[in-house]
Amino acid sequence: MTQILPQFGNAAFTIAFFVLALSIIVAIHEYGHYIVGRWTGIHAEVFSLGFGPVLFARTDRHGTRWQVAALPFGGYVKFLGDANAASVGSTEVEVRDKRRTMLGAPLWARSATVVAGPVFNFILSLLIFAGVILAQGKPTEPLTVAGLPPLPPSYAVELQAGDEIIAIAGVPVLMPEPGLFSFDGIPAGQTLDYDIRRDGQVMTVQGPNPYAPVISGLSPGSAAYDIDLRAGDVVMAIDEAPISRFEDIVTAIRESDGRAVVLDVWRAGETLEFVLQPRRVDTPLADGGFETRWLIGITGGFIIETQTEMPSPFAAIWQAMQQVWFIITSSLSGLWYMITGAISSCNLSGPVGIAQASGAMASQGATSFIWFVAVLSTAVGLLNLFPIPVLDGGHLVFFAYEAVTGKLPGDKALRLLMAVGLSLILTLMVFALANDLFLCP
Numbered sequence: 001m002t003q004i005l006p007q008f009g010n011a012a013f014t015i016a017f018f019v020l021a022l023s024i025i026v027a028i029h030e031y032g033h034y035i036v037g038r039w040t041g042i043h044a045e046v047f048s049l050g051f052g053p054v055l056f057a058r059t060d061r062h063g064t065r066w067q068v069a070a071l072p073f074g075g076y077v078k079f080l081g082d083a084n085a086a087s088v089g090s091t092e093v094e095v096r097d098k099r100r101t102m103l104g105a106p107l108w109a110r111s112a113t114v115v116a117g118p119v120f121n122f123i124l125s126l127l128i129f130a131g132v133i134l135a136q137g138k139p140t141e142p143l144t145v146a147g148l149p150p151l152p153p154s155y156a157v158e159l160q161a162g163d164e165i166i167a168i169a170g171v172p173v174l175m176p177e178p179g180l181f182s183f184d185g186i187p188a189g190q191t192l193d194y195d196i197r198r199d200g201q202v203m204t205v206q207g208p209n210p211y212a213p214v215i216s217g218l219s220p221g222s223a224a225y226d227i228d229l230r231a232g233d234v235v236m237a238i239d240e241a242p243i244s245r246f247e248d249i250v251t252a253i254r255e256s257d258g259r260a261v262v263l264d265v266w267r268a269g270e271t272l273e274f275v276l277q278p279r280r281v282d283t284p285l286a287d288g289g290f291e292t293r294w295l296i297g298i299t300g301g302f303i304i305e306t307q308t309e310m311p312s313p314f315a316a317i318w319q320a321m322q323q324v325w326f327i328i329t330s331s332l333s334g335l336w337y338m339i340t341g342a343i344s345s346c347n348l349s350g351p352v353g354i355a356q357a358s359g360a361m362a363s364q365g366a367t368s369f370i371w372f373v374a375v376l377s378t379a380v381g382l383l384n385l386f387p388i389p390v391l392d393g394g395h396l397v398f399f400a401y402e403a404v405t406g407k408l409p410g411d412k413a414l415r416l417l418m419a420v421g422l423s424l425i426l427t428l429m430v431f432a433l434a435n436d437l438f439l440c441p
Helices: 011-039 095-100 107-136 246-256 313-340 351-363 366-384 392-405 411-439
Strands: 044-059 065-079 145-147 164-168 174-177 180-182 191-198 201-208 234-238 261-267 270-276 279-284 290-295
Touching: 011 044, 011 065, 011 107, 011 351, 011 366, 107 313, 107 366, 107 392, 234 246, 246 261, 246 290, 279 313, 290 313, 313 366, 351 366, 351 411, 392 411
Parallel strands: none
Antiparallel strands: 044 065, 164 191, 174 180, 191 201, 234 261, 261 270, 279 290
């Protein structure tokens, strides 16, 4: 994986990647509003990426002013007749132009234009997830070795690139579905017997445990990330007890019950010692619930790099849709659990936490950062659908009211509701920022 930042930690880079991620997501969101508005006959006067003083601007042949402003923490599309960038209230326009305004357009056109922003966020996420899945590919059948990570000398490695794996420690390769494989019942041990086919010959060689305790990734803001553990590190022992599988790390941290643990780590020929304090983390489950666990914030898995082939576009899109749906359901579930007090409100991150996550994912490589942008895009799309005035979901509620009653709420009621919505959003932002800075260090 390409490393964007070999050594991350500079605040300027954190801000830079946060601004980059946010700008991509905001640009796609606002472009959804703009293009669907144009398709439905609503004219956009201004498309702004950012707020405040304008740094660059040009007007296209459709009469829309495209601009980049100095404060890159959002954006907006101002349609003809809008009193402000939030499309609240209206200004007088000539009668012949009424149809080209937001309020003068048919209800279906306004609804489509408003919902397009979140929908485009979901589409961006789908395209990124599908693209990454296509780029990474799926394991070929038979399962064939493409490479191995650097391992300590104690891991006797005779396995070579090009070897076709038949079985490991007598456990045969299972491929219940194309591209999906598993080994049920792999024993412990640093080194295991591999039954392989090499140059047409079946033989048995020594190879590392396929689930060796090699760190493949770190969670931003976790105990492991904070003390500079790195992807590629091999955990040799925990509290002086040797381990041979990543599962052993999971078990040791769970049984620590929050007690500090000592990790002996092999890194590029050097053995290092790290002391970590596990943290209680609320982890989403597949059924929509949450489980509180002691974690240090590292991931691992099957360490053998395998030869891959490109999955079908339909399979990639289906997996991408499942990923988007999981983010949506786990976010809604998490919000509900926080409201009811079932999980900690520290699960809510503000701009500082998101900025730190942006930089942390960038430090782990381009793929990790792009994946993070897709996750954040889904979250932004979902947030904007909440039925809160000021957000897109609030506008859709107003349109639903109009569909039932035949008219929008009065200007006075609209302004009051918008003030309430803005207060809710600002309160949420302040609370999330307090989490970042004071409540959840």
